[in-house]
Amino acid sequence: MIEILVNWHLLLVLFYLICMVNGHIRYSIPEEMKKGSLVGNVAQDLGLDLKRLRSGRARIVTGESIQYTELKTDKGILVVNDRIDREQLCGDVTPCSFSFEVILENPMELYQITVEITDINDHSPTFKRNSIHFEISESANTGSRFPLTSAEDPDVGVNGLREYFLTENDNFVLKQNSNADGKKYAEMVLQKPLDRETNPHLSLKLIAVDGGSPQRSGTVNIDVTVLDINDNAPVFNQSVYKATVMENSPRDTYVTTVNASDADIGSNSIVTYYFSDLNSGLSDLQKYELRIEGKDQGGLTDSSKVIIEVTDVNDNAPTISVMSFTSPVSEDSPPGTTIGIINVKDLDSSDNGQVNCRIEQNAPFKIKSNLRNYYTLVTDIVLDRESVSDYNITVVATDAGMPPLSTKRTFHLKVSDVNDNAPVFPRGVYSAFIPENNSPGVSVLTVRAKDPDENQNARISYILEDTNTGGSPVSEYVSINAESGVIHAVRSFDYEQIKQLVFIVKAQDGGSPPLSSNVTVKILIHDQNDNPPQVLYPVQTGGSLVAEIVPRSADVGYLVTKVVAVDVDSGQNAWLSYKLQKATDRALFEVGLQNGEIRTIRQVTDKDAVKQRLTVIVEDNGQPSRSATVIVNVAVADSFPEVLSEFTDFTQDKEYNDNLTFYLVLALAVVSFLFITCLVFIISVKIYRWRQSRILYHSNLPVIPYYPPRYSDTLGTGTLQHVYNYEVCRTTDSRKSDCKFGRAGSQNVLIMDPSSTGTMQRLQNEKSILDEPDSPLEVRCKTQLVYFWNLFFKFTLYYLLYNSNNNNYHYNNNKTNFHYYQNMYLLARLSKFAYVFLFI
Numbered sequence: 147m148i149e150i151l152v153n154w155h156l157l158l159v160l161f162y163l164i165c166m167v168n169g170h171i172r173y174s175i176p177e178e179m180k181k182g183s184l185v186g187n188v189a190q191d192l193g194l195d196l197k198r199l200r201s202g203r204a205r206i207v208t209g210e211s212i213q214y215t216e217l218k219t220d221k222g223i224l225v226v227n228d229r230i231d232r233e234q235l236c237g238d239v240t241p242c243s244f245s246f247e248v249i250l251e252n253p254m255e256l257y258q259i260t261v262e263i264t265d266i267n268d269h270s271p272t273f274k275r276n277s278i279h280f281e282i283s284e285s286a287n288t289g290s291r292f293p294l295t296s297a298e299d300p301d302v303g304v305n306g307l308r309e310y311f312l313t314e315n316d317n318f319v320l321k322q323n324s325n326a327d328g329k330k331y332a333e334m335v336l337q338k339p340l341d342r343e344t345n346p347h348l349s350l351k352l353i354a355v356d357g358g359s360p361q362r363s364g365t366v367n368i369d370v371t372v373l374d375i376n377d378n379a380p381v382f383n384q385s386v387y388k389a390t391v392m393e394n395s396p397r398d399t400y401v402t403t404v405n406a407s408d409a410d411i412g413s414n415s416i417v418t419y420y421f422s423d424l425n426s427g428l429s430d431l432q433k434y435e436l437r438i439e440g441k442d443q444g445g446l447t448d449s450s451k452v453i454i455e456v457t458d459v460n461d462n463a464p465t466i467s468v469m470s471f472t473s474p475v476s477e478d479s480p481p482g483t484t485i486g487i488i489n490v491k492d493l494d495s496s497d498n499g500q501v502n503c504r505i506e507q508n509a510p511f512k513i514k515s516n517l518r519n520y521y522t523l524v525t526d527i528v529l530d531r532e533s534v535s536d537y538n539i540t541v542v543a544t545d546a547g548m549p550p551l552s553t554k555r556t557f558h559l560k561v562s563d564v565n566d567n568a569p570v571f572p573r574g575v576y577s578a579f580i581p582e583n584n585s586p587g588v589s590v591l592t593v594r595a596k597d598p599d600e601n602q603n604a605r606i607s608y609i610l611e612d613t614n615t616g617g618s619p620v621s622e623y624v625s626i627n628a629e630s631g632v633i634h635a636v637r638s639f640d641y642e643q644i645k646q647l648v649f650i651v652k653a654q655d656g657g658s659p660p661l662s663s664n665v666t667v668k669i670l671i672h673d674q675n676d677n678p679p680q681v682l683y684p685v686q687t688g689g690s691l692v693a694e695i696v697p698r699s700a701d702v703g704y705l706v707t708k709v710v711a712v713d714v715d716s717g718q719n720a721w722l723s724y725k726l727q728k729a730t731d732r733a734l735f736e737v738g739l740q741n742g743e744i745r746t747i748r749q750v751t752d753k754d755a756v757k758q759r760l761t762v763i764v765e766d767n768g769q770p771s772r773s774a775t776v777i778v779n780v781a782v783a784d785s786f787p788e789v790l791s792e793f794t795d796f797t798q799d800k801e802y803n804d805n806l807t808f809y810l811v812l813a814l815a816v817v818s819f820l821f822i823t824c825l826v827f828i829i830s831v832k833i834y835r836w837r838q839s840r841i842l843y844h845s846n847l848p849v850i851p852y853y854p855p856r857y858s859d860t861l862g863t864g865t866l867q868h869v870y871n872y873e874v875c876r877t878t879d880s881r882k883s884d885c886k887f888g889r890a891g892s893q894n895v896l897i898m899d900p901s902s903t904g905t906m907q908r909l910q911n912e913k914s915i916l917d918e919p920d921s922p923l924e925v926r927c928k929t930q931l932v933y934f935w936n937l938f939f940k941f942t943l944y945y946l947l948y949n950s951n952n953n954n955y956h957y958n959n960n961k962t963n964f965h966y967y968q969n970m971y972l973l974a975r976l977s978k979f980a981y982v983f984l985f986i
Contacts, residue, residue, distance in 0.1 A: 173224070174262040177232040182225050185215055185261060188248065189222025192257055196222050202250030210244070215261065217248065224259070232263045233300040240265075240302050267305040267358025271297040273366040278352070283373040284342040291321075292334040297354035297364050305358040313351040318370075320352075334368070342372040343409030378409035379446030380417045382438075387452040392459045406440030406448055417442050422449060432456045460498035460547025465491050466555040469520075474560035477531040485511070486523035486557060490543045498547035506540040506554065513541065523557070531561040532598035565603040565657025569595035571665040576651075578633075581672040582641040590624065590669055593631045595653035605656035606631075611664065613649050620649040624669070633667065641673040642714050675719040675768025681776040683710040693779040696758075700750045706735065709742035709776055711764045721767035727775065728761035735780070737762055744778060754782050 173186040189196060198204075199219045206217050216227035236242030243262040249255070273295055280292055299307040310332040312320035317340055321333045332352065340348075348370035355363040382404065389402030408415035422439040434454040441447040471486040492499040503513050503521050510527045523539070537559045544552040571593065578591035597604040608631045613620045624647065626633050633651075647669040654662035684694075684707065694707040713720040724742040729735055734754060736747045744760065758780040765773040 170258040170260070172260045172262065174264060175226070175230075176264045176266050177230050177235075178266060178268060179226045179230065181227065181229070185224040185226060187222060188217065188224050188257075188259070192248075194222070194250075196220070198250065202252060202255065204248055204250050206246050207249050208246040213246075214244065215246070230263055232265050233269065235263060238300070238302055265302050265305050267301055267356060267360070267362060269300045269305075270362035271299040271307050271354035271356055271364035273297050273352075273354070273364055275366060277367040277369060279369045279371070281371045281373060282336070282340060283375070284340045284377075285375055286336060286340060288336050288339060290336040292318075292336075294332045294334055294352055294368070295366065296329065296331045297366075299354075299356050299364075301356060301358065303357075305356055308355055308357040311353040311355070313353075315348065315350060317345075317348065318350065340372045342374045342411070343378055346372050346374075346411070348372070374411040374414060376410050376414035376442075376444045378414075379444075380406040380408045380440040380442050380448045382406045382440060382448050382450035385450055387438075387450060389452065389454045390457045391454055393456055394459050394461065401454055402452065404438050404440075404450060404452060406450070408442050408446075410442070413443055415442065458495045458498050460494055460545060460549070460551055462493040462498070463551040464501045464543040464545055464553045466541065466543050466553055467491075468555070468557075471523075471557055473558065474562040475525070475529070476564060477529045477561050478564045478566065479525055479529060481525055481527055483525045484522055485525065485559060488521050488523065488541065488555070490519055490521060492545050494545065494547065498545055500546040501543050502546070503541060503543050506542045507538075509537055509539055511537070511539055529561050531563045531600070532567060534561065535600075536560045563600045563603055565599055565655065565659075565661060567598045567603075568661035568663045569597045569606050569653035569655055570663060571595045571653065574665065576665060576667045577670065578668070579670050579672050580635060580639065582639050582674050583676055584635055584638050586635060586637050588635050590633045590635055591667070593626075593633065593651050593653075593665060593667065595631070595663065595665070597655050599655065599657065603655055603657040607654050607656070609652045609654060611650040611652055615647055615649070616644055620647070623647055624649065626651060633669075639671045641671045641716070642677065644671060646670045673716045673719055675715055675766060675770070675772055677714045677719075678772035679711045679713045679722055679764040679766055679774040681709065681711045681764060681774055683708070684776065684778055686776060693781045694744075695781045695783065696746070696750060697784050698750045698752060698754070698782060699784070700746055702746055702748055704746040704750075706744040706746065706780055707778060709737070709744065709762050709764065709778065711742065711774065711776075713766050715766065715768065719766055719768040723765050723767070725763050725765065726760065727763040728759075730755060730758045730760070734758070735760055744780075750782060756781055756783050758782060 169192055171186070171188070171191045175183075175185055188194075189199060194204075196219070199222055204217060204219050206213065206215065212228060214226065214228050214230050215224050217224055232242050235244065241262055242265075243260055245258060245260040248257045248259060250257075275295055278295060282290075282292075294310075297307055297310070299305075307330060309330070310320060310322055312318065312332075312334065317336060317338045318334045319337050321335055322330055323333065324330050334350075348368075350368040350370065352366045352368055353363055354365075355361055383406070384404075387402055387404055391399065391401050404419065406417045406419070408417055417440045419438055419440050422437045432455060434456075436452040436454070437449060438452055439447055439449040467489040469487040469489055473485070475483065475485055488503075490501050490503055492501050501519075503515070505511055505513060510525060510529060511523060512526045514522045514524060516522060521541075523541070539557045539559055541555045541557070542552055543555075544550050576591060576593050580588070580590050593608065595606050595608075597606055607628045608626050609628065610621060610624070610626045615623060621636070623636055623639075623644075624633055625636050631651075631653075639647075649667055650664050651667055652662050652664050654660050696704065696706055709724055711722055711724075713722060722742075723739050724737045725739070726732070726735065726737045731754065734746060734748060734750070735744055735758070737744050737760075742762070742764070744762070760778040760780060761775060762778060763773050763775050765771050
């Protein structure tokens with residue numbers, strides 16, 4: 147009872163809603179539209195504004211599970227909400243549509259909307275089977291019908307199935323029919339008899355097409371198998387068969403295959419073969435002819451002929467015969483020189499008898515063919531015996547058979563030598579070391595040259611080339627063994643005279659003409675410690691006493707003097723060291739180990755003796771070391787009278803004085819001449835430069851400054867590190883003894899000469915300044931000029947002092963002393979003027 151009431155109530159509501167339907171609109175859209183595609187403008191078509199749709203909470207009401215459309219209340223449009231497939235929605239029913247309602251509240255309004263879905267051609271015709279198979283006998287009559295399967299197309303209208311097509315062929319045509327329900331089907335009708343032997347299988351296609359745009363189609367394969375009947379006789383595929391057989395083939399060797407084919411199938415196509423005529427026999431030993439017949443099981447036959455040729459077998463290798471061969475051959479033979487002739491044969495025929503000759507290894511030879519079966523072996527390049535002295539030439543003769551057969555023959559060829567290579571030294575320069583003072587005849591080194599030739603062409607003699615060393619032939623220094631190349635020292639070498647010996651050795655072979663090459667030999671002389679040091683300063687004289695003056699006010703470290711020594715040896719043999727061997731007072735002086743400087747090691751006092759005697763030993767660094775000894779006299783005093791009172795008279799004989807006078811005069815003349823020559827040259831250069839500078843000044847040309855080089859104050863040996871100037875004086879007392887007072891740097895030097903008499907003089911030399919650039923020649927000339935001037939000044943002074951003593955000047959005569967002192971002063975001023983002028 148309750149269910150009846152509820153159903154009744156629902157019917158009343160539905161009736162009420164139907165009565166409230168205010169309008170109805172209809173839309174038509176194609177299927178398969180994209181989601182969001184526009185269906186229609188509901189607000190416009192129903193006459194509603196957008197505010198009403200929003201205030202009325204407009205929505206779609208549908209009883210289906212799938213809501214195909216969606217209402218956009220903000221725009222008042224209806225859009226596609228889900229994919230719409232017409233075939234799925236309606237199948238083959240047309241037209242296809244669905245309906246729904248749009249409800250608005252406050253007040254309630256109901257609008258019905260119907261959307262019609264139109265078909266699009268989205269399906270192709272399809273067959274239920276992939277292929278159709280027929281078996282039709284080739285004896286089937288024309289006009290026979292064969293029904294075909296139908297195609298299905300879910301589309302409707304023009305998009306549905308329209309017609310069928312059959313691929314083009316010669317045997318069947320297509321006939322189309324329609325069923326009572328209007329569906330179309332097709333039949334295949336035989337219009338030409340089948341021939342299995344021509345076309346045992348037919349492959350056709352049935353095509354179904356619809357009327358859509360674009361048009362779609364579906365296809366099914368039709369396979370037709372043609373059944374056979376015995377309507378064909380066997381047929382050989384060749385009327386004549388040709389075959390070959392090797393001459394040494396064993397029994398049952400396969401020769402050839404004959405083939406007769408029957409166009410029928412099954413038992414109708416089985417063919418039997420047999421010889422129809424065995425008397426066709428041999429025509430010769432190289433060819434056979436046979437007749438063969440083929441028959442099927444229906445009795446139908448065909449025949450053919452077989453020709454068999456016997457072919458040659460490559461069972462014979464080539465043979466090589468030597469006609470001539472020459473050995474040895476000279477290495478200077480030109481390319482193309484014939485060294486051998488050979489003959490090659492092969493007993494086989496055709497290609498098996500065609501022979502090709504070659505040289506097996508990569509050798510400087512080649513084979514040439516001038517006549518049939520004859521080959522010439524010739525040189526390809528100029529031979530070199532020094533590279534390869536003999537060859538094993540292997541000649542290979544190969545026929546053209548399959549497989550090819552070959553024969554080898556080896557020829558041993560020797561290459562004779564010619565003198566085409568000069569001796570070669572492995573090095574460009576030979577160097578050897580020999581210590582000085584060697585024993586004459588000692589072996590220095592051995593030079594070796596190699597000659598790749600042989601026998602007499604490789605016999606080498608060593609010759610010392612004529613060269614001069616130090617003005618003497620090199621043969622005075624060394625000799626060489628002509629056969630062994632051993633170089634001997636002829637004499638003892640002195641490193642201080644010759645430091646190295648450079649000469650040339652020639653190596654000459656015994657060929658005709660002989661070939662030779664040279665090599666430079668350097669013999670370096672090694673220094674030995676065979677020279678003791680030589681003391682340059684202070685000078686040790688036999689008749690005079692040199693004394694260094696040290697004032698009593700001298701402080702600790704006061705430089706008294708410097709011992710200067712050299713060693714003509716080299717290297718560590720010339721490294722000198724200085725040691726104080728003896729001294730009057732060892733607590734007062736010390737000697738620098740490396741520089742030879744004598745300095746005070748404590749303050750000089752009044753208690754120290756005036757006369758101090760130091761013995762300095764100079765040692766080199768050789769093994770064993772050599773040494774020299776020098777005595778240094780030091781006077782500790784503040785005045786010359788105090789010094790003179792400590793030194794006694796010294797005697798000297800008349801013969802020594804006469805000799806000294808001669809040598810002094812001769813030296814003075816030579817030095818004066820050299821001095822004047824250099825002085826004239828310097829003055830000429832100065833005048834020339836002055837004139838050039840004036841010309842350059844008036845020419846207004848740019849002046850390029852020239853900066854003179856700095857001159858080193860170090861001597862060549864490196865043992866004297868300072869330049870010393872000396873002041874010379876002459877004193878006189880009752881004992882008629884002269885003194886020379888020099889200044890070494892800031893130190894005083896006292897020279898006592900017992901043979902001199904006169905009045906004490908004091909001369910002062912001043913340093914000159916190099917303020918103008920000089921050429922190398924001018925610098926050298928100035929240097930020599932200074933040196934000559936110093937000699938000139940010293941010899942002049944010494945000569946004057948010596949003559950003053952011999953002329954018996956009276957030291958107590960004041961006038962004589964005055965004139966002598968005046969002359970010495972003028973001489974010192976002249977020395978200063980000349981010394982300064984040299985470097986202006």
